[in-house]
Amino acid sequence: MSLDREAAWELLNEYTKNPNLIKHALAVEAAMRAYARKYGDDEEKWGIVGLLHDFDYDRWPSPEDHPTRGAEILRQRGYPEDVIHAILSHADYLGVPREHLMDRCLYACDELSGFITAVALVRPTKSIDDVDVPAVKKKLKDKAFARGVNREDVRRGAEELGVDLDEHIGFVIEALKGAARELGLEGAQASGTES
Secondary structure, eight states: OOOOHHHHHHHHHHHOOOHHHHHHHHHHHHHHHHHHHHHTOOHHHHHHHHHHTTTTTTTOOSTTTTTHHHHHHHHHTTOOHHHHHHHHHTOGGGTOOOOSHHHHHHHHHHHHHHHHHHHHHHSTTOBGGGOOHHHHHHHHHOTTTTTTSOHHHHHHHHHHHTSOHHHHHHHHHHHHHTTHHHHTOBOHHHHTOOO
């Protein structure tokens, strides 16, 4: 099967109705594509892994089902095993080892992309352009902020990737800036709601 972003987008939308989960998928896709470019790997494949990593979560959010139900669907549709493996490996509780760089990048980008998005949304402008590394690190220390984000996963993700946490945060911020319009993170001025 040749990987097709349009088919992956349709699959995501078939199973995911929550607009915030769709934006999360787009954010992780943007970060994965940026890392694929950085490492000289297959941008389309890595992007699709990011786009589809949680496609089954809206329907089956429990650890007994996610992402194993999604993996079954991907196998039925002929997705390559390395794509499925990467998606399975982002769920620590499954114990699937992160063997490849693509696996480690997905794990490193998943929680952090969501966290950076949350930081942008609490800025007065709601713009990713107003998010920097110190702002993200400050919010990481605030346990009450975006409490669903596992801080240890964020730290471990950078560690497994072999990059400094600050560098990783900065890289993902830049990747999300490239997708600001799709993510709704252009800010209040861009949408014309601020005078």
